[in-house]
Amino acid sequence: MSEDSDKESKTEEASEKKIADAVEKGNIPFSREATLFASLLGILVSLVFFAANQTTMLAEGLARLIDDPGGLRLDTGEDATALLWMIAGLAGRVLLPVVLLLAVAGLVAALLQNTPRLVGERIRPQWSRISPMAGWNRIFGKHGQIEFLKSLFKFLAISIACGILLFSGRDDLLGALTTDPVLVPSMLLTLAVRLVSVVCVATIALVSIDLVWSRLSWRAELRMTKQEVKEEFKQAEGDPMVKARMRSLAQQRARQRMMSAVPRASVVIANPTHYAIALQYDRQKGGAPLVLAKGVDLIALKIRAIAEQNDVPVVEDRELARALYAAVEVDQWIPPEFYRPIAKILYFVYSRDKNGPT
Incomplete structure (x- = not known):
């Protein structure tokens, strides 16, 4: 009775992997x-x-x-x-x-x-x-x-x-x-x-x-049950829960690394509480400003808090903060269309800070 019920539950066609495994075993x-x-x-x-x-x-x-x-x-x-x-x-x-x-x-x-193949499974002693x-x-x-x-x-x-x-x-x-x-x-x-x-x-x-x-x-x-299909998918693609956990850990490490870079920023551009982008600019090396960190809501508040603790200037510009957040990723140079507005902000920051880089 259990064998019949087990066969009735096998409603799914065999996957390519199960067929390949069966052929490898000589079935x-x-x-x-x-x-x-x-x-x-x-x-x-x-x-x-x-x-x-x-x-x-x-x-x-x-x-x-x-x-x-x-x-x-x-x-x-x-x-x-x-x-x-x-x-x-x-x-x-x-x-x-x-x-x-x-x-x-x-x-x-x-x-x-069938294509001929040598299968040791077929000649292995079995009870x-x-x-x-x-x-x-x-x-x-x-x-x-x-x-x-x-x-x-x-x-x-x-x-x-x-x-x-x-x-x-x-x-x-x-x-x-x-x-x-x-x-x-x-x-x-x-x-x-x-x-x-x-x-x-x-x-x-x-x-x-x-x-x-x-x-x-x-x-x-070779038919499979729905549970067998799910288990095979997990083995092939990885357990969704494990993958989500690994993705969460990777994001957490990236966020910690990003936060540790905020004290090196030259300026933080914010949209008072919703957006924050930390930029680093080295006048001696030249080139475009580099995005060290960015975030929204709680992360944006955390970026601002770290910047204020380390005396990094915070400039509020709603439109520029939104545009930068959408256009640039962390560890990337800002695009040329942002050179002029960022240059004005950096000029303002350096002119106000007498101890800034010369």
Whole structure:
């Protein structure tokens, strides 16, 4: 019941990160029916193109054994070993093309479904693979039921197709009992080709359905709950609360650094209580005045208080204070359009302060 409710809560499509993590662990959509179908096609190709020639080659190679078995020397163990190696070599030459063709067919079927990758997770020992309970759940769970239905469908489809084919060719099969034995192999080969062809055709629908179902079920297994989506977003983007805290600490440090620079200011331009901008100007170095600090409301009052404690002149100019606050950031030179009004204020401050810089 809890498993069903957990699946019902997974309403969100899998994110790119979760899909990538699943692929890295070897959890990829895979259709076994496609591999089986490729093997059947390999068998069909081998029957059509190789079976006749390979069978003839095997018969010719074993002609001596079949025609004159008494003429073979089996006096010692070496003679028996040589005979077995001869038979193995003949069988190997016959079976090797077929085995290679089946291997290539299965490999191509796997490559067309997914990009090959080496995943250590798939070969790492896990208790769930040998656990009787896990095996029981795999056999009698939803996945096991679907596999049983597919197997039942294959059995019925192949049985019906083969039954129809054998029933239609019953006359040929009965005639083989009285026909020339030399013709029997070719007749059996033709029947085998027809049987494998019918099986391939019968399994095409199952393979198509299984390819689609394997990907849909894989996507469904990777679905996420809303909470999982939130947690993944937090991991990717960072916890909003932590980020807000870090941002607040950064602003606090910047504000403290800004306040510590106010005593070095040449003048503070204020809009009596709402805006305050602290400027520093060095006549010996020249250049434009530098903004050391700025703020509104409580910060502006704090800037004014620090300036008054350190005998920094405070000049009230409502429009200029608002304009400077909007146009300039801390640790930046003032723009050229403010040169004239700031120069007038600095001239006024220096002319009033006899101890100011000369």
